[in-house]
Amino acid sequence: MAFAAGTGQSDRQTISIRAGETLEQALIRAGAMRDDVASAVRSLARSLDPRDVRRDDKVTVFMQPGANGNRLAGFNLASGAERSVTVTRGIDNVFRAREMTTNMQRKTLRIAGVIGQNGLVNAVRELGAPDRAADSIAQAFAYDVDFEREVAPGTEFELMYDRVSDLRGQVVREGEPVFARMTTAGGRTIQLYRFQAPGSASSDWFDAAGRSARKFLMRTPINGARLTSGYGSRVHPVLGYTKMHEGIDFGAPIGTPILAAGDGVVTRASVMGGYGNVVDIAHDSTWSTRYGHISRFAPGLRPGDRVKQGDVIAFVGNTGRSTGPHLHYEVRRNGQAINPLGVGVPTGQALPADQMARFNAFRARIDSMRRDAIGSTSIAQTGSGTTRITN
Numbered sequence: 001m002a003f004a005a006g007t008g009q010s011d012r013q014t015i016s017i018r019a020g021e022t023l024e025q026a027l028i029r030a031g032a033m034r035d036d037v038a039s040a041v042r043s044l045a046r047s048l049d050p051r052d053v054r055r056d057d058k059v060t061v062f063m064q065p066g067a068n069g070n071r072l073a074g075f076n077l078a079s080g081a082e083r084s085v086t087v088t089r090g091i092d093n094v095f096r097a098r099e100m101t102t103n104m105q106r107k108t109l110r111i112a113g114v115i116g117q118n119g120l121v122n123a124v125r126e127l128g129a130p131d132r133a134a135d136s137i138a139q140a141f142a143y144d145v146d147f148e149r150e151v152a153p154g155t156e157f158e159l160m161y162d163r164v165s166d167l168r169g170q171v172v173r174e175g176e177p178v179f180a181r182m183t184t185a186g187g188r189t190i191q192l193y194r195f196q197a198p199g200s201a202s203s204d205w206f207d208a209a210g211r212s213a214r215k216f217l218m219r220t221p222i223n224g225a226r227l228t229s230g231y232g233s234r235v236h237p238v239l240g241y242t243k244m245h246e247g248i249d250f251g252a253p254i255g256t257p258i259l260a261a262g263d264g265v266v267t268r269a270s271v272m273g274g275y276g277n278v279v280d281i282a283h284d285s286t287w288s289t290r291y292g293h294i295s296r297f298a299p300g301l302r303p304g305d306r307v308k309q310g311d312v313i314a315f316v317g318n319t320g321r322s323t324g325p326h327l328h329y330e331v332r333r334n335g336q337a338i339n340p341l342g343v344g345v346p347t348g349q350a351l352p353a354d355q356m357a358r359f360n361a362f363r364a365r366i367d368s369m370r371r372d373a374i375g376s377t378s379i380a381q382t383g384s385g386t387t388r389i390t391n
Helices: 023-029 034-042 119-126 131-142 353-375
Strands: 011-016 058-066 069-078 083-089 095-101 105-114 156-165 171-183 189-195 204-206 226-229 232-235 242-245 248-251 257-259 264-271 277-282 287-294 312-315 326-333 336-338 378-382 385-390
Touching: 023 034, 023 058, 023 069, 034 069, 034 083, 034 095, 058 171, 105 119, 105 353, 119 131, 119 156, 131 156, 131 171, 131 189, 156 353, 171 353, 189 353, 264 287, 277 312, 287 312
Parallel strands: none
Antiparallel strands: 011 058, 058 069, 069 083, 083 095, 105 156, 105 385, 156 171, 171 189, 189 204, 226 248, 232 242, 248 326, 257 312, 264 277, 277 287, 287 326, 326 336, 378 385
């Protein structure tokens, strides 16, 4: 099927957003030129936050013959079950975005189980959930859960997420979470709801009382990793003598995405002695974070860039003085390193009173769907142990 944009006919291809990939990078991978991509994505400003486009989202890209080869004619992506956003190039070569109401079908799926030896993210994937859903539950609890002390094999979890399909039954968007629950090894139960407040460009996690789960800084800026070295004095594994370890280390395979622990400005993205490749982020005049031994930076990342909490900024590596692939993570207050796991940072805000009625209605709807799903639970077996699964 051709797509008319401007004066020419266009060929189309549908691609999926890859792990750690932005919308801009996906469009370039599809063959679009960087200048066209920058202009097209800027046109989304009033319709969609490009950072809300996540792994596994489907983007239909339209390319048009030009004097110097194919050029970007536009693209389309679903932004929910009720709407999609289309960006097109006009005859004046200006990209414009428009929202369209759609008749897509939304189905909410529920999975529940226990964490095995390979961690939370892999346990979610073993249940057949998409990568986007697996990443979302890890990020939901990254603000408040100490994954080293509070999470162990046998820890229970639950996740509900949406699957959006077109009228032909083709899945166009999957894995957008609406509910997450975890009962920690110590018996603490955390329930969170993914809610988009009126006037907000994207959704966020809230507890049942409408308090944001988002903290000023995430405890663990990496998904699916294990803590391999704590904060404090230790015998350095390379130098061989006792030295202050000013951060914590998370062991993970090379190439694992590293996330910005909080909103801020990149102040360093370069080689720095024993740290190897390092990224520094200033979150305000008091707080900063450091990410060391990385293999490579996120494409285009440079000092002065503004990042949001949860953005992919780099990838795990083994550069500098390092004995194996891991992330070295530091939190600094007024320039002094402090224990990232023991630090008390500002917490998230509660929803204002005029938004609570809408949130309470959303929460009641999710709770009702959850009760119905639990009532029809079936039993399945995975490599991690017995797991309850409900669709």
